[in-house]
Amino acid sequence: MNEHDLRDAFRTAVTTAPPSMNGVAVLDAARRADRKRKATFAGLGAAGAVVAITAGAVLLPGLGGTDTNTVAIGAPSRTTTTSPPTESSRPTVRPDGTTPSPRDGRAEELLDLLAESMPPGFVGRKKLHRAKLFQQQGDLESWRYTATVVTGTTTALDIVVHTAGNGLSEKPCAEGDQSALVCEPLTVDGKRVWISTYSQHVSEPVPRLTASHRHADGTIVSISQSGDGEPPFTKQTLAELVVSPKFVLR
Amino acid sequence: MSDRDRGFAEYFAAKSDAMRGTAYLLCGDWHRAEDLVQTSFIKLYRAWNRIGEPGRLDAYTRQILVNTFLDETRRGFFRREQVTAEPADWAVEHTGPEDRLVLLRALARVPARQRTALVLRYWEDLSLEETAQAMKCSTGTVKSQTSRGLTALRALVPAPTAFC
Numbered sequence: 001m002n003e004h005d006l007r008d009a010f011r012t013a014v015t016t017a018p019p020s021m022n023g024v025a026v027l028d029a030a031r032r033a034d035r036k037r038k039a040t041f042a043g044l045g046a047a048g049a050v051v052a053i054t055a056g057a058v059l060l061p062g063l064g065g066t067d068t069n070t071v072a073i074g075a076p077s078r079t080t081t082t083s084p085p086t087e088s089s090r091p092t093v094r095p096d097g098t099t100p101s102p103r104d105g106r107a108e109e110l111l112d113l114l115a116e117s118m119p120p121g122f123v124g125r126k127k128l129h130r131a132k133l134f135q136q137q138g139d140l141e142s143w144r145y146t147a148t149v150v151t152g153t154t155t156a157l158d159i160v161v162h163t164a165g166n167g168l169s170e171k172p173c174a175e176g177d178q179s180a181l182v183c184e185p186l187t188v189d190g191k192r193v194w195i196s197t198y199s200q201h202v203s204e205p206v207p208r209l210t211a212s213h214r215h216a217d218g219t220i221v222s223i224s225q226s227g228d229g230e231p232p233f234t235k236q237t238l239a240e241l242v243v244s245p246k247f248v249l250r
Numbered sequence: 251m252s253d254r255d256r257g258f259a260e261y262f263a264a265k266s267d268a269m270r271g272t273a274y275l276l277c278g279d280w281h282r283a284e285d286l287v288q289t290s291f292i293k294l295y296r297a298w299n300r301i302g303e304p305g306r307l308d309a310y311t312r313q314i315l316v317n318t319f320l321d322e323t324r325r326g327f328f329r330r331e332q333v334t335a336e337p338a339d340w341a342v343e344h345t346g347p348e349d350r351l352v353l354l355r356a357l358a359r360v361p362a363r364q365r366t367a368l369v370l371r372y373w374e375d376l377s378l379e380e381t382a383q384a385m386k387c388s389t390g391t392v393k394s395q396t397s398r399g400l401t402a403l404r405a406l407v408p409a410p411t412a413f414c
C-alpha cells in the first residue's frame with residue numbers, strides 16, 4: 001500500500017456519506033451555546049463585583065461609620081448583595097433561550113436511567129450524555145440521545161436512543177452488509193430484540209455485545225456492553241433491559 | 251438574521267460535508283463524525299467575529315476539528331463509544347464494502363495522532379506545514395507520525411485487498 005492507494009481508499013470510504021447535516025439545527029445550537037457562555041461570564045462578573053464590594057465593606061470599616069457599627073452594617077450588606085449574583089451565575093431559567101436545552105435534560109435523564117439499571121453488585125459511574133437532532137422531516141424531528149456509564153475499570157455501557165421518526169432499519173446488520181457484525185434475534189415478552197456481536201475472524205480490541213429493539217412508536221433503543229472486565233449483563237438480561245419502556249424518550 | 255449568522259450558515263452549508271468526511275476518517279463513525287463537526291462549528295461560531303481574513307477560515311475550522319477529535323480521544327470517549335460504531339444506519343454500500351471496512355477498522359487501530367497525520371496529508375492533501383499547524387506540532391513530528399501511521403496501516407491491512 002502506497003500513498004496513492006491510501007488516497008483512493010479514503011475516497012472509497014467516504015462514499016457512503018449520509019444526507020447532509022441540518023445547518024439550521026447547528027446554527028441554533030451555536031447561538032444557544034454562545035448565549036449560555038455570555039450569560040455565564042456575566043454571572044461570574046457580577047459575582048466578582050459583589051465579592052469586591054463585600055470585601056471592601058468588611059475591610060474598610062470607616063466607610064460604614066464608627067467601629068461599633070461594623071457588625072451591624074456588615075450583616076445586611078451580605079444579605080442584600082449575595083442574592084443577585086447567585087441567580088445570575090446560575091442562569092438555569094431564562095426566557096431568552098439561555099437555558100440548557102430540554103433535549104440535554106432528556107439525555108441526562110437517560111444517563112441516570114442507565115446508571116440506575118445496573119444489576120446488583122455493579123455500580124454504574126456516569127460518564128457522558130448527549131442529545132443531537134438526528135433527522136427532520138417538516139415538523140417531525142427525530143432526536144438521538146446517547147449516554148455512557150462505566151462499571152469497574154474497563155467495562156462500558158453505551159445506550160443510544162433514536163426517537164420516533166428516525167427512519168432506521170430495525171435490524172442492526174443490514175441485508176448484504178459484509179461488516180463483522182453478527183445479528184441474531186431474541187424474543188422477550190413477545191418482542192423481538194436483535195443481539196449483535198462481532199464475528200470471530202475480525203480481531204477486535206474489546207469484546208462487545210449489543211441489544212437493540214424498535215419500540216411500538218418507532219423509537220429504537222440500543223444498549224452495548226464492551227470491555228474486558230466482568231460483564232454486568234448477559235444476552236438475555238441486556239435484551240430485557242432494551243425492551244423496557246423507560247428508555248422510550250420523546 | 252444577523253450578518254454573523256448569515257455568514258456562518260453559508261459557510262456551514264459549503265463546508266460541513268467536507269469536514270464531516272474528514273471527521274469520519276478520523277473517528278470511523280458517521281454519527282460521531284457529525285457530533286465532532288457540530289461541536290467544531292459551535293466553537294467556530296463563538297470565534298466568528300474574531301477571524302479577520304476569510305481565507306483563514308478553513309484552516310481555523312480544521313484546526314478546531316482536529317483539536318476536538320484529539321481531546322475527545324484523550325478522554326477515551328471514542329474508544330468506548332466505538333461500541334456502537336456500526337449500527338448500519340446508512341446501509342448504502344455501493345463500492346467495495348469489504349475494503350472500506352478493512353481500511354476503517356485498520357485505521358481505527360492506528361494511534362490517534364498518526365491517524366490524524368494520515369488523514370490530513372492524504373485526504374485533505376495538506377502540506378507538511380499546514381498539517382503541522384493543524385496538529386500544533388513541528389513538521390518533523392508530522393513526518394514521523396505519517397511514516398509510523400503508514401507502517402502501522404500496512405501491518406494491519408491484509409495484503410489481498412483492493413488498495414494493495
